[in-house]
Amino acid sequence: MTSSSLTISPPTGLRGNLRRFGQILRHGDLPWTLVLVGMALLVLALMIALGWSVWRESAAARSAFGWSFIAPTASSAWDPVNDRFAAWPIITGTLTTALVAIALATPVSVFIAIFLAELCPAWLRSPLNFMVEMLAAIPSVVYGLWGIFVFLPVVVKPVGQFLGATLGFLPIFSGAIPASGISRLGAGLILTIMIIPTITAVSRDVLLAIPRAQREAALALGATYWEMISQVLVPYGLSGILGAVILGLGRALGETMAVTMVIGNNTVESSGSLLKPGATLASVIANEFAEAVTKLHTSALIELGLVLFGMTLLLNIGARLLVWRVSRTLVTEGR
Amino acid sequence: MLGNPSMQANVKVKAEVETASTLALTSTSSLYRRRRVANVVMLGVTGLFTLLALLPLVWIIVYVLKAGGPYLNWSLFANLPAALGQPGGGVRNAIESTILVTALASLFSVPVGVLAAFYVARYGNTPLGTAVRFGTDVLSGVPSIVVGLFGYAMIVKPQGHYSALAGGVAIAIIMLPTIVRTTEEMLKLVPRTLREAALGLGAPEWKTSLDILLPAALSGVVTGIMLAIARGVGETAPLLFTVLGNDRFAIGQIVGGGIAGRQPLGQIADRLFEQPVDGLTLTMWKYAQQPAPERVQQAWAVALVLMVFVLGLNILARLVVSWRQKQTGRL
Numbered sequence: 001m002t003s004s005s006l007t008i009s010p011p012t013g014l015r016g017n018l019r020r021f022g023q024i025l026r027h028g029d030l031p032w033t034l035v036l037v038g039m040a041l042l043v044l045a046l047m048i049a050l051g052w053s054v055w056r057e058s059a060a061a062r063s064a065f066g067w068s069f070i071a072p073t074a075s076s077a078w079d080p081v082n083d084r085f086a087a088w089p090i091i092t093g094t095l096t097t098a099l100v101a102i103a104l105a106t107p108v109s110v111f112i113a114i115f116l117a118e119l120c121p122a123w124l125r126s127p128l129n130f131m132v133e134m135l136a137a138i139p140s141v142v143y144g145l146w147g148i149f150v151f152l153p154v155v156v157k158p159v160g161q162f163l164g165a166t167l168g169f170l171p172i173f174s175g176a177i178p179a180s181g182i183s184r185l186g187a188g189l190i191l192t193i194m195i196i197p198t199i200t201a202v203s204r205d206v207l208l209a210i211p212r213a214q215r216e217a218a219l220a221l222g223a224t225y226w227e228m229i230s231q232v233l234v235p236y237g238l239s240g241i242l243g244a245v246i247l248g249l250g251r252a253l254g255e256t257m258a259v260t261m262v263i264g265n266n267t268v269e270s271s272g273s274l275l276k277p278g279a280t281l282a283s284v285i286a287n288e289f290a291e292a293v294t295k296l297h298t299s300a301l302i303e304l305g306l307v308l309f310g311m312t313l314l315l316n317i318g319a320r321l322l323v324w325r326v327s328r329t330l331v332t333e334g335r
Numbered sequence: 336m337l338g339n340p341s342m343q344a345n346v347k348v349k350a351e352v353e354t355a356s357t358l359a360l361t362s363t364s365s366l367y368r369r370r371r372v373a374n375v376v377m378l379g380v381t382g383l384f385t386l387l388a389l390l391p392l393v394w395i396i397v398y399v400l401k402a403g404g405p406y407l408n409w410s411l412f413a414n415l416p417a418a419l420g421q422p423g424g425g426v427r428n429a430i431e432s433t434i435l436v437t438a439l440a441s442l443f444s445v446p447v448g449v450l451a452a453f454y455v456a457r458y459g460n461t462p463l464g465t466a467v468r469f470g471t472d473v474l475s476g477v478p479s480i481v482v483g484l485f486g487y488a489m490i491v492k493p494q495g496h497y498s499a500l501a502g503g504v505a506i507a508i509i510m511l512p513t514i515v516r517t518t519e520e521m522l523k524l525v526p527r528t529l530r531e532a533a534l535g536l537g538a539p540e541w542k543t544s545l546d547i548l549l550p551a552a553l554s555g556v557v558t559g560i561m562l563a564i565a566r567g568v569g570e571t572a573p574l575l576f577t578v579l580g581n582d583r584f585a586i587g588q589i590v591g592g593g594i595a596g597r598q599p600l601g602q603i604a605d606r607l608f609e610q611p612v613d614g615l616t617l618t619m620w621k622y623a624q625q626p627a628p629e630r631v632q633q634a635w636a637v638a639l640v641l642m643v644f645v646l647g648l649n650i651l652a653r654l655v656v657s658w659r660q661k662q663t664g665r666l
Contacts (some may be wrong), residue, residue, distance in 0.1 A: 022467075040467045108388060138395060138569075138642065139642070192389075302488070
């Protein structure tokens with residue numbers, strides 16, 4: 001042992017260093033690890049580069065308008081003709097449509113998740129899971145095309161007319177829906193369909209991660225199946241489900257093509273009614289960027305991207321932390 | 336009928352018997368019934384909502400088949416777009432562009448994604464490993480339009496022109512999270528004993544990874560790449576201001592003409608990668624807004640092509656995964 005370790009005592013000098021370097025290369029693990037670390041760092045660097053590039057490119061708009069760009073003032077307007085830009089009407093449009101989608105998609109998705117995780121017969125589970133996944137796989141632009149020619153006239157317009165006739169006294173349902181059906185309501189409804197898969201998949205996984213003992217205990221105490229679900233499972237997984245909803249919200253805020261095609265991209269409509277055309281951050285960027293004439297316009301559009309990036313980043317981080325924490329505590333408790 | 340006294344008495348007696356029997360259980364019974372009804376109703380609602388959510392899926396698929404099917408013809412694949420308002424023509428430029436951009440995107444994202452997944456699967460609990468997993472999760476939530484802006488800011492603006500290259504980079508960012516996550520999952524499914532056996536026989540880490548783990552997880556890695564391609568092909572927003580659109584883009588002409596004209600290879604590559612191209616999704620978006628009915632019909636046909644491709648890839652990936660699960664189950 002000692003003699004052999006003596007013979008391979010570290011060589012010195014340039015030649016020794018070269019030989020050691022050669023050995024490292026031949027063995028290959030150090031270069032391999034370095035490559036892996038490099039790629040891992042590259043993924044992280046991409047995140048940072050994303051944020052940095054929209055920050056840098058929006059510099060002109062940020063210095064021109066400062067905080068008034070996102071300030072919630074009534075007089076703020078998006079005015080490309082006079083090169084004056086304030087994002088507030090667009091931000092409210094984004095939030096309105098996303099909130100409509102969340103309000104409708106959350107109950108539906110949680111119920112679907114319950115069905116998939118708890119009730120569905122085994123033979124039906126994987127086809128249903130698959131179909132829900134397919135709903136997320138359909139390209140956004142296909143949703144948009146279907147939205148313009150089918151969903152708006154067949155579903156959104158009658159629903160909008162009904163809401164206008166019955167609840168028209170409420171400010172959010174004031175006015176008549178355009179004949180084409182193009183409206184914030186249309187965007188909200190199509191977003192609902194698009195975020196159902198996201199919320200469903202995450203909630204389902206959260207429900208499936210809850211220990212069996214919880215279910216058995218509730219049933220053994222005489223709870224009906226529904227009571228077991230609503231009073232034990234849902235409270236148990238609540239923060240995970242909340243994470244799922246926030247993820248869905250993030251997706252609804254950033255969804256571009258389908259919304260751009262059905263919302264009408266009207267940045268001056270200020271009534272806030274769901275039955276009127278509007279605009280979202282993503283839709284304004286998609287619609288105006290290629291035609292932006294002035295530098296300030298381009299920069300302001302990129303600042304919209306910055307706002308969107310900031311919003312979705314915060315939501316995503318929050319949601320991921322929630323979901324991660326839940327799954328970690330569930331796993332450790334499961335042991 | 337009710338005037339008949341004997342009948343009335345009969346009814347009264349029956350009612351009394353019923354109340355007597357329920358009196359014994361009074362409150363519990365009605366509560367129990369209410370709970371049971373609530374149970375059945377709510378469980379029914381969960382099933383109903385599931386059906387409700389699948390309705391749009393079926394509706395979209397059926398409608399796209401119906402609206403796009405009749406306009407699916409050879410000309411769509413073989414020809415460049417006709418002038419606006421003219422019948423005929425195709426979207427060959429868009430098909431070739433989508434293939435080019437997706438190939439570039441795969442070229443950028445697959446090596447990075449797979450290697451990063453190796454890192455995460457191996458060192459998942461180190462700070463960097465956690466950061467990368469978290470980073471990919473967050474990256475998958477970045478709106479695609481922001482990724483498009485990134486491509487514009489990083490490549491289009493410095494270069495001064497739109498290009499297939501910029502589109503490829505943007506789509507690569509969209510594909511990356513899917514690749515990292517699926518590959519990581521698949522690597523984790525490889526039995527630990529395989530890895531330990533290889534290391535125990537003295538194989539270095541890299542050889543174990545490339546010669547043992549990667550082949551064992553290969554079908555899963557390929558699945559991840561397929562899913563990522565399906566996602567990348569369906570994206571529109573990142574292409575809007577990176578590739579812009581190009582009605583006359585034809586790979587065959589560029590390459591064939593370049594070779595015939597003895598152009599240097601660099602120049603041919605420049606014309607391929609450094610000029611604006613088109614895309615299937617981009618074409619759909621443009622055509623959907625045009626007044627000419629032929630264009631809208633073609634948009635539906637393109638939607639059909641796109642949907643068949645994307646859903647087909649997803650189904651294929653599913654089949655590979657379930658086939659693989661059976662295999663590992665047998666191991």
